[in-house]
Amino acid sequence: FNVLAIESSADDTCAAVVNSSRRILANVVIKQHAVHEEFGGIYPMSAINSHQQNMPYAIRRALDDSRLDIVKDIDGIAFTRGPGMPGCLSVGMNAAKSLAAALKKPLIGVHHMQGHALTSTLTSWPNEPKYPFLTLLISGGHTLLLLAKSNRLFEILATTRDESVGRTFDKVSKLLGLKWTNLGPGDALEKFCAEEIEVDHPSVPPFPRPLHGQLSYSFSAFHSHVTNFMNEHGGHEKVDILTRRALARAFQTAAVGHLEEKLILGIDLCKSKNIHIADIVVSGGVASNQYLRKRLVSCLAEYDRHTSYHLSFPPPHLCTDNAVMIAWASMHRFLANESDPYSIELRPKWSIEDL
Numbered sequence: 001f002n003v004l005a006i007e008s009s010a011d012d013t014c015a016a017v018v019n020s021s022r023r024i025l026a027n028v029v030i031k032q033h034a035v036h037e038e039f040g041g042i043y044p045m046s047a048i049n050s051h052q053q054n055m056p057y058a059i060r061r062a063l064d065d066s067r068l069d070i071v072k073d074i075d076g077i078a079f080t081r082g083p084g085m086p087g088c089l090s091v092g093m094n095a096a097k098s099l100a101a102a103l104k105k106p107l108i109g110v111h112h113m114q115g116h117a118l119t120s121t122l123t124s125w126p127n128e129p130k131y132p133f134l135t136l137l138i139s140g141g142h143t144l145l146l147l148a149k150s151n152r153l154f155e156i157l158a159t160t161r162d163e164s165v166g167r168t169f170d171k172v173s174k175l176l177g178l179k180w181t182n183l184g185p186g187d188a189l190e191k192f193c194a195e196e197i198e199v200d201h202p203s204v205p206p207f208p209r210p211l212h213g214q215l216s217y218s219f220s221a222f223h224s225h226v227t228n229f230m231n232e233h234g235g236h237e238k239v240d241i242l243t244r245r246a247l248a249r250a251f252q253t254a255a256v257g258h259l260e261e262k263l264i265l266g267i268d269l270c271k272s273k274n275i276h277i278a279d280i281v282v283s284g285g286v287a288s289n290q291y292l293r294k295r296l297v298s299c300l301a302e303y304d305r306h307t308s309y310h311l312s313f314p315p316p317h318l319c320t321d322n323a324v325m326i327a328w329a330s331m332h333r334f335l336a337n338e339s340d341p342y343s344i345e346l347r348p349k350w351s352i353e354d355l
């Protein structure tokens with residue numbers, strides 16, 4: 001079964017072809033960072049315009065790369081139904097609906113975070129996680145610790161009370177005056193932290209530990225901490241690079257520490273409820289951060305020397321937005337002969353508990 005999938009919930013225009021034998025036949029991601037760096041963030045109207053310009057080319061390239069014929073070989077069309085920016089989502093949905101109706105193919109609307117959550121069931125095969133597993137989804141719009149009970153049954157164990165971790169990386173990167181890499185501001189911050197330093201780094205005030213001991217996230221205090229420091233010292237142009245790097249590292253350390261602490265609390269909660277967990281999956285754009293990966297691996301090894309959890313991360317290019325995950329998350333429904341009506345509507349706000 002070959003699925004053509006389209007994803008346009010945020011700033012990347014994506015199209016992919018995946019088959020039911022787990023082969024990724026095409027994965028096209030057209031990024032808009034150049035446009036957004038100009039505005040200092042995702043500016044909805046410009047994101048919609050970019051999707052409108054890029055979508056036909058993303059779809060054409062995905063089909064060309066897959067070497068499949070859309071009439072003869074594509075068996076179903078999937079798209080991201082939500083959550084996300086309504087104007088952006090509608091570009092992908094309309095493309096998917098028009099193709100499906102014109103070609104008489106079944107159509108399925110997918111939950112974006114279900115896509116992120118199920119990616120490793122595709123990429124870790126044959127050692128894919130077994131249900132129930134824990135999944136930490138850390139992205140631009142979400143910070144979620146989920147108990148995945150099946151491919152469509154998720155329970156939220158923790159979420160953020162304010163900002164997402166990804167958005168906080170983006171804002172801190174901007175406050176420090178970092179130039180975006182082609183993977184965006186969060187990636188720029190990671191690279192900045194990883195650069196060698198020549199002398200002892202200057203000390204910066206310690207970061208707070210919000211919601212300590214509680215199974216809930218909060219990142220706004222980290223963000224304010226950096227804002228206050230930079231304001232007190234006259235903004236990024238006035239603060240020397242060594243101090244900015246020390247601050248960036250202290251932020252990254254604190255943010256990852258916050259994620260670690262809640263992950264352990266989540267594992268403890270499952271233990272107390274006698275839910276046996278063997279697999280932990282971390283995905284979403286922030287999961288492409290290599291420092292975070294190393295820290296989580298050693299944190300789990302440290303936590304329990306007797307139980308060996310199997311921790312997995314999709315490859316970095318499938319942690320950030322892509323249409324492969326949308327195709328894959330639709331697959332079990334196509335294979336069960338399910339489909340959505342061509343009149344299906346978007347769900348820009350949509351809880352993953354409500355699939």
Ligand code: ATP
Binds near residue numbers: 083
């Ligand atoms: P959502 O999935 O919640 O709708 P999104 O789709 O916009 O949000 P993703 O594409 O999954 O988000 O992830 C993008 C986020 O990941 C951005 O906030 C970005 O800064 C962050 N990010 C990407 N690479 C890194 C990195 N190496 N280190 C830290 N953060 C990163």
Ligand code: FE
Binds near residue numbers: 112116284285320321
């Ligand atoms: Fe995403």
